[in-house]
Amino acid sequence: MRTENVVVQNALLLFVEVESLIQNNKLDNEFEEFQSLIISAGLIIKEKVIFKQKNPIVNTFVTKGKLEKIKTIINSKDIELVIINHELSASQTRNLELFLNVRVIDKTELILDIFASRASSHIGKLQVELAQLRHLSTRLIRGWTHLERQKGGIGLRGPGETQLETDRRLIGKRIKRLNLRLSKSHKQKEINRYSRKKSRNKLVALVGYTNAGKTTLFNKLTESSQMAEDKLFATLDSVTRKNKNPAHGPILFSDTVGFISDLPTQLIESFKGTLDELQSADMLLHVVDISDDDHKAKFKEVNTILNDLDLMRIPQIVINNKSDLLSTSKINALKVAKNDQVFISAENEQGFEELRSRINDELFDGIFEGWVLMDNNLGNVRSTLFDMGCVEEEKTSSCGKMLANIKIGNEELLQFINMKGFELCHDEDILL
Ligand SMILES: Nc1nc2c(ncn2[C@@H]2O[C@H](COP(=O)(O)OP(=O)(O)OP(=O)(O)O)[C@@H](O)[C@H]2O)c(=O)[nH]1
Ligand SMILES: [Mg+2]
Numbered sequence: 256m257r258t259e260n261v262v263v264q265n266a267l268l269l270f271v272e273v274e275s276l277i278q279n280n281k282l283d284n285e286f287e288e289f290q291s292l293i294i295s296a297g298l299i300i301k302e303k304v305i306f307k308q309k310n311p312i313v314n315t316f317v318t319k320g321k322l323e324k325i326k327t328i329i330n331s332k333d334i335e336l337v338i339i340n341h342e343l344s345a346s347q348t349r350n351l352e353l354f355l356n357v358r359v360i361d362k363t364e365l366i367l368d369i370f371a372s373r374a375s376s377h378i379g380k381l382q383v384e385l386a387q388l389r390h391l392s393t394r395l396i397r398g399w400t401h402l403e404r405q406k407g408g409i410g411l412r413g414p415g416e417t418q419l420e421t422d423r424r425l426i427g428k429r430i431k432r433l434n435l436r437l438s439k440s441h442k443q444k445e446i447n448r449y450s451r452k453k454s455r456n457k458l459v460a461l462v463g464y465t466n467a468g469k470t471t472l473f474n475k476l477t478e479s480s481q482m483a484e485d486k487l488f489a490t491l492d493s494v495t496r497k498n499k500n501p502a503h504g505p506i507l508f509s510d511t512v513g514f515i516s517d518l519p520t521q522l523i524e525s526f527k528g529t530l531d532e533l534q535s536a537d538m539l540l541h542v543v544d545i546s547d548d549d550h551k552a553k554f555k556e557v558n559t560i561l562n563d564l565d566l567m568r569i570p571q572i573v574i575n576n577k578s579d580l581l582s583t584s585k586i587n588a589l590k591v592a593k594n595d596q597v598f599i600s601a602e603n604e605q606g607f608e609e610l611r612s613r614i615n616d617e618l619f620d621g622i623f624e625g626w627v628l629m630d631n632n633l634g635n636v637r638s639t640l641f642d643m644g645c646v647e648e649e650k651t652s653s654c655g656k657m658l659a660n661i662k663i664g665n666e667e668l669l670q671f672i673n674m675k676g677f678e679l680c681h682d683e684d685i686l687l
Pocket of ligand 2: 470489490
């Protein structure tokens with residue numbers, strides 16, 4: 256599955272608003288999002304054709320009259336590729352390609368192609384290949400000989416033409432092998448997850464619509480430098496890192512792939528393993544781009560996907576990001592309306608204090624910071640506290656007992672608080 260010889264191609268953007276297919280949750284800026292997807296795939300939009308249609312046409316999706324017009328544009332503008340904002344059936348694609356004599360890519364294929372160009376980890380690459388092959392196996396009836404063969408263009412990233420011509424049986428075999436390799440890789444991850452459980456780290460996953468600012472926030476929270484870009488699907492492989500800020504309890508943050516409306520089912524299926532990692536999260540930070548006019552619809556879309564993945568049972572804090580792009584009065588009004596949500600700017604680190612305390616409250620029921628006094632027979636408690644990474648400083652009290660300055664979640668502190676010989680230390684004198 257490779258992306259090396261990527262050829263930039265002149266594309267015709269075909270945006271058809273089909274009245275019978277409009278959903279309740281429609282984005283206002285659907286066109287802009289589709290355009291961003293094409294640009295994110297590294298294509299040049301040479302021409303845009305936008306129109307409305309009542310129903311999809313069975314054979315070609317688009318009406319004959321429109322197709323004639325599109326064909327004229329293709330011939331006069333040196334168009335190599337048509338990209339349509341819908342999912343097409345295999346035969347619709349084939350008929351369109353036969354008529355227009357250029358390659359036709361539907362929205363599913365476009366998203367699969369972007370994923371193919373972004374995958375960098377072993378698991379990520381396997382998952383994308385699996386999704387592409389699954390998609391391909393539904394299209395094997397498609398006659399590929401009717402088009403001139405180009406290597407490396409969009410839609411051809413991944414399995415090359417020769418593979419496209421191999422039969423269903425071979426693809427089936429490859430899918431089986433990939434599934435096997437993936438389940439092995441996921442098993443290894445499960446072992447890592449188990450060792451995390453044994454230590455006391457909490458796992459907090461950042462989820463949200465693509466381009467909401469998850470990676471930017473992740474970088475600030477973990478002092479990392481993952482690639483954050485104004486591109487759709489900048490992040491594909493999930494990354495987990497430990498929190499660096501002392502104001503937090505022991506937390507691992509996980510940055511994940513962004514969601515989009517109409518995420519191809521093959522992708523969801525293939526990424527189930529990675530998304531399964533989210534199942535063990537203790538909390539989700541749902542990052543929203545509050546400056547986006549479509550933020551409400553996108554918020555709903557993300558929650559629908561989370562629900563499908565059975566992730567709505569995990570506590571979620573809604574984080575309205577990019578609040579630096581809105582006026583203070585607008586933000587203040589929004590804060591009143593959404594008073595259980597957090598407002599931040601990941602870029603400028605505004606609102607981080609509130610964010611941190613919300614996370615600590617949710618995860619640890621708040622944090623205790625202070626001195627505890629332990630009888631000398633509580634050596635095992637002392638070493639547990641050290642293992643947990645809670646001890647900031649240690650002393651011996653004037654009466655010869657152990658004193659430790661600890662930082663610990665209130666919930667975790669409960670297990671020690673009732674032990675004989677363990678007490679919170681309020682007496683300043685002891686500390687002198
Ligand atoms: N003005 C402003 N821009 C931001 C803020 N946070 C992120 N951005 C920008 O938004 C764009 C997307 O940010 P990312 O962090 O890559 O978004 P993401 O959610 O990880 O996106 P995907 O990985 O594609 O799902 C980048 O250009 C960021 O610089 C913010 O608080 N304010
Ligand atoms: Mg990202």
